[in-house]
Amino acid sequence: xxxxxxxxxxxxxxxxxxxxxxxxxxxxxxxxxxxxxxxxxxxxxxxxxxxxxxxxxxxxxxxxxxxxxxxxxxxxxxxxxxxxxxxxxxxxxxxxxxxxxxxxxxxxxxxxxxxxxxxxxxxxxxxxxxxxxxxxxxxxxxxxxxxxxxxxxxxxxxxxxxxxxxxxxxxxxxxxxxxxxxxxxxxxxxxxxxxxxxxxxxxxxxxxxxxxxxxxxxxxxxxxxxxxxxxxxxxxxxxxxxxxxxxxxxxxxxxxxxxxxxxxxxxxxxxxxxxxxxxxxxxxxxxxxxxxxxxxxxxxxxxxxxxxxxxxxxxxxxxxxxxxxxxxxxxxxxxxxxxxxxxx
Numbered sequence: 001x002x003x004x005x006x007x008x009x010x011x012x013x014x015x016x017x018x019x020x021x022x023x024x025x026x027x028x029x030x031x032x033x034x035x036x037x038x039x040x041x042x043x044x045x046x047x048x049x050x051x052x053x054x055x056x057x058x059x060x061x062x063x064x065x066x067x068x069x070x071x072x073x074x075x076x077x078x079x080x081x082x083x084x085x086x087x088x089x090x091x092x093x094x095x096x097x098x099x100x101x102x103x104x105x106x107x108x109x110x111x112x113x114x115x116x117x118x119x120x121x122x123x124x125x126x127x128x129x130x131x132x133x134x135x136x137x138x139x140x141x142x143x144x145x146x147x148x149x150x151x152x153x154x155x156x157x158x159x160x161x162x163x164x165x166x167x168x169x170x171x172x173x174x175x176x177x178x179x180x181x182x183x184x185x186x187x188x189x190x191x192x193x194x195x196x197x198x199x200x201x202x203x204x205x206x207x208x209x210x211x212x213x214x215x216x217x218x219x220x221x222x223x224x225x226x227x228x229x230x231x232x233x234x235x236x237x238x239x240x241x242x243x244x245x246x247x248x249x250x251x252x253x254x255x256x257x258x259x260x261x262x263x264x265x266x267x268x269x270x271x272x273x274x275x276x277x278x279x280x281x282x283x284x285x286x287x288x289x290x291x292x293x294x295x296x297x298x299x300x301x302x303x304x305x306x307x308x309x310x311x312x313x314x315x316x317x318x319x320x321x322x323x324x325x326x327x328x329x330x331x332x333x334x335x336x337x338x339x340x341x342x343x344x
Contacts, residue, residue, distance in 0.1 A: 005060035006034055006132035010182075016059075026052065035183040038139045040064035065090075065136040069144060078144060082137060084109065088126050090161055092137045094144055100154040103141040105134055107171055108162025113196055116229040117219070117261060119295040120161045129162070131173030138178055156186060159194040159215070165201035175212060188212040194259065199236045202244040206251035214248060215257040215288070216241070220267040221279035229266075242282050249283035256285050261292045262303035262311060269307070273314040286321040 008016070013027035026048065033045045042048075042057045065082040072078050078094040093104040111118070112125035142153050156178065158164045164171045175191055177183040192213040195202065205214065220226050226233040245256055260276065262268045280287070289312055292302040303311070308324070315322045 002059065002061040004063040004130065004132060005030075005056065006062070006135075007130070008060075020052075020055065022052065030056070031182065035135075035177050035180070040136075063130065063132065065133050065140070067136070067140040076148075078141075080137070080141060080144075082106075082133075082140070084129075084133065086127075090129065090133075090137075092141055092160055094141045094148075096145065096149055101145045101149055101151060102155040102157060103138055103145070103153050104157050104159050105137040105141070106160030106162055107134060107158050107164040107167050107174075111162050112166065113163050113230070113232050115196065115217075115231075117263065117292070117295070117298050117300050119298075122297060123161075125162075128167040128170055131170045131177060134158075134171070134174035135177050135183070138184065142184075153186070153190075155190050155192070157192045157194060157215075159192070163196055163198065164193050165195045165198040165205075168201055168204065172208070172210070175210070192257070196230060196232050197236050197241045197244075198232070199240045199244040202241075202248050206248040209252070211252065211254070213254060213257065215259055216245065217259045218276070218279070219259070219261050219263075220272060221275040222267075222272065225267060238279070242279065246282045256283060258285055258287050259290060260287060261290045262308055263292050263300040264303045264307070266300060268303040268311055270310060270314055273311045277315055277318045277320060280315075280318075280320055286323065287315060288323050288325050289315075290325045 010027060010031050013030055014024040017024055017026045029047055030045065033039045033048075037044075039045060040062045042053045042062075045053055045056075048056075063085045065084060067080055067082045069078050070081040076096050080092045080094070082090045082092060084090065088109040090106040090109050092106060095102040095104065106129065108128050109126040110123035111120045114121040114124075138153070138156055145151065145153050158171065171193065175188065178186050178191065179188045188211045192215050193205070193210075194215040194217060196217045202214070217230075218226075219229065221238065223233070223238050226238060248254070249256060258276075258280070260267075289308070291308070292300060294301060312322050312324055
């Protein structure tokens with residue numbers, strides 16, 4: 001199978017042209033076409049000679065995503081279906097609001113974690129996405145954002161299908177391309193990786209000095225309850241996750257975020273809030289309380305407004321920074337936890 005040209009580094013492209021006895025500046029030209037101009041065909045590289053373009057197409061291929069906006073929500077949210085070259089469907093979401101425009105992208109086709117509250121986990125893992133495929137999602141969602149708002153994306157979150165830290169190297173490559181001046185030029189302060197809590201890889205993020213934000217999908221600070229809804233907790237228990245978060249903050253100085261789905265009569269009591277507040281003492285943090293979006297086959301329901309208000313109020317009484325994230329795109333199955341590749 002021919003190699004996807006977007007897997008090559010600039011140095012590898014230079015080596016390729018050197019082997020052809022061609023000037024190495026062609027490598028920078030090709031690299032710019034790939035990551036600055038976002039082409040996905042060799043014939044679009046118009047400042048490269050035809051014989052060199054033919055040579056590139058002989059030795060390499062593009063495994064770019066094909067995309068279409070498949071649904072628009074009544075609240076302005078757009079859900080995208082992206083088709084891979086091996087006919088898998090992954091989904092991304094554009095969430096416009098008054099003060100920001102956010103792209104939520106996927107890192108895997110499917111997911112191996114099988115969290116009880118999440119539709120994506122029921123698909124099982126089909127494969128990791130490449131750095132180029134994640135990059136494609138941002139490019140396509142940004143095009144639509146510009147049409148709608150006239151502006152670039154303000155935030156990029158890896159909170160779609162899959163567990164980003166189980167596809168670490170490709171995620172790292174995607175972030176490098178998205179943030180590079182030779183790519184999309186987004187500041188890493190505008191990029192967030194969301195994880196269910198892969199302890200070893202949270203520590204690796206810190207050791208690799210990754211400067212993007214980190215969001216932990218916690219959903220309960222009760223070890224027994226977390227075991228029930230998130231199988232990953234058995235191999236990455238809360239005490240080890242707590243130590244990894246503390247390590248991450250000490251190494252990077254970055255304040256972590258916690259994602260907390262409020263599920264009726266399961267994790268929305270004041271006792272749950274008290275446990276959560278105690279967990280939050282390990283490092284500076286901010287909290288996103290999320291209205292639960294019901295999915296097929298899940299036993300959970302959304303917490304009632306009174307419980308949600310009391311939960312939020314208790315956390316704020318402990319001087320914690322709390323944001324209540326309203327459900328967006330639920331009418332098109334584009335809200336948190338609902339991405340399930342239904343186009344398949």
